[in-house]
Amino acid sequence: MTSTPPRSGLQLRSIVKRSGELELSLVDVPVPAPAADEVVIRVEASPINPSDIGLLFGAADMSTAKASGSADRPVVTATVPEKLMRAMAGRLDESMAVGNEGAGVVVAAGPSPAAQALLGRTVAAIGGAMYSQYRCVKVEQCLPLPAGTTAAEGASCFVNPLTALGMVETMRMEGHTALVHTAAASNLGQMLQKICLEDGVPLVNIVRKPEQEELLRGIGATHVCNMSLPTFMDDLTAALIDTGATLAFDAIGGGKQVGQILACMEAAANASAAEYSRYGSTVHKQVYIYGGLDRSPTELVRNFGMAWGIGGWLLTPFLGKIGLEGIVRLRSRVVAELTTTFASHYTDEVSLAGALDLDALKTYARQATGQKFLIRPTL
């Protein structure tokens, strides 16, 4: 059964003011009448992904966060360190909606047959501003979920699944044959491990804690290296020799691990080299930083020769590279394996107002592996 949407609904907004203050709040926004190829979704579930945190908090220091406003219209403010304001230039004084993806029920549809076909269906959608009670999107941004799938099950259909699949695709496109992944016990990391097992791709998982090691071994991981152990560099080198991995995806960004991975790849390459090369191994070693769990500087001790690269990796340009055919192929796999390979686990569920509760906010701001929030905008 479908209901007519109300005239307006709440939406979470983030603004960085020229004064150096971040302000998060809920605003009442009108629900537009859908155009021919559009539908209005009553958003029932939307995850807080690491990729949402950047837009949500900007460069603000969340340890300075303060609450004001009322219980159902909370306001959070925090300070952006002055040296980081340069990076905020493009969004100053602009109130921005947040939330990459989510799922819910289509409650209104434009007149086109494609839109009408979605009326009443539970769909996943991507396209921003999903931390909203109602969201009007184009039909092509929707992925209809199989009958019986809940919005919570479909809330994370895009970002993590396509990123994990994108890593394996990138590996193939760039001529590598095995992968390294950091913060590997994350929801995304578990998906990647399952994909690699299915596809026969050797994967080296890097984690920080013994329980994360166990979790990954429990779903079939062969190589798990704990970076907190004193033997980490040797463990990683041995795993790299074993797998031949020369491509890593790093979720952390800050700290030393990017350089450590390259150094161990270099040691692994040299372990099989016939003679000394003055500029290091000629094997190209690549690390893509796709997340920023640690916003501190990346520190590279450059003891890995000259055949190396580091770069940013982002889902959208990757999808642009593989084109529509590739996207359809990956999306089909996500839908087919939604409750197995691509199942997400949430530790906390919050309303829109609950997402602005200081305790909740400081918890998800930490982006601890294993902790994942689901926003329920209609709660």
Added chain:
Amino acid sequence: MTSTPPRSGLQLRSIVKRSGELELSLVDVPVPAPAADEVVIRVEASPINPSDIGLLFGAADMSTAKASGSADRPVVTATVPEKLMRAMAGRLDESMAVGNEGAGVVVAAGPSPAAQALLGRTVAAIGGAMYSQYRCVKVEQCLPLPAGTTAAEGASCFVNPLTALGMVETMRMEGHTALVHTAAASNLGQMLQKICLEDGVPLVNIVRKPEQEELLRGIGATHVCNMSLPTFMDDLTAALIDTGATLAFDAIGGGKQVGQILACMEAAANASAAEYSRYGSTVHKQVYIYGGLDRSPTELVRNFGMAWGIGGWLLTPFLGKIGLEGIVRLRSRVVAELTTTFASHYTDEVSLAGALDLDALKTYARQATGQKFLIRPTL
């Protein structure tokens, strides 16, 4: 007139011992009889390039250098810090000859017509072990110099000229239209500025000192940014907006400037962006580290979005990419402009023994811009 080479000649050697000690010395090595397609060069001039320093000193801390041996057979020892020994694994206890390039007179030649044609000619050569009194190389490693060119004038025919040309070629191959260069007042930097002026390529030079700024402006540079000034970031951003440069070649490696260049490129890209992009500008920004004047860690404050890359850049794989036709084209340009665009300036000339003098050695180990040593093995 050509002379028959003696049976042996001195050669500079570098060895990193398993004990953690670097030892530099001169050894007497036999001069081989040239094969059909080989010639023996009496090496008269060979530069100490930054690219030679890595093999020469390994990872040793040259502040610990000590002299022993005799005046004509000096020996220098220094300590390799233990944490850097891992990177030395491939060369342990192996005595290595040093010196990428040089020039001299062909004093013996194999029977092939190509080799015989070089007899008595002054040639430049590349191929390592040029810090030797006599060096036997293949004909194809030689570049015959125009009549009247001295060995000193031809000593630096390969590394710096081809690297500078390689930067401009790489820029074109990777779709950029302007360049940034650090430590830009170097011999190589001056060559690059001259090439860019000839080819109409906008170039942003980064230096540390006012006199380097003047030197570059004196040879026609438009954009010179001094990283010691408090206005550096703004100056660089303005130059990047003006030139549209999205590719930089960095000779330094360590420190913050690689990240600063990316941050200013990002600011320049955003200055012309129509709307805020949550992941930063979609313009790909690239820095290649081709040298290691500062061996301290590279520190990246990642405030430059997600569309970026950093990597090692090395002449040999680049030459492999452009193939024989490309190499011939670049070499011809070097020979044609050897005493103009590609002229090198040396501040010090030393014998092989003089290169192991502690004062000289500590001077060239500093790799100060403007200071350049030429080894004269036959002195």
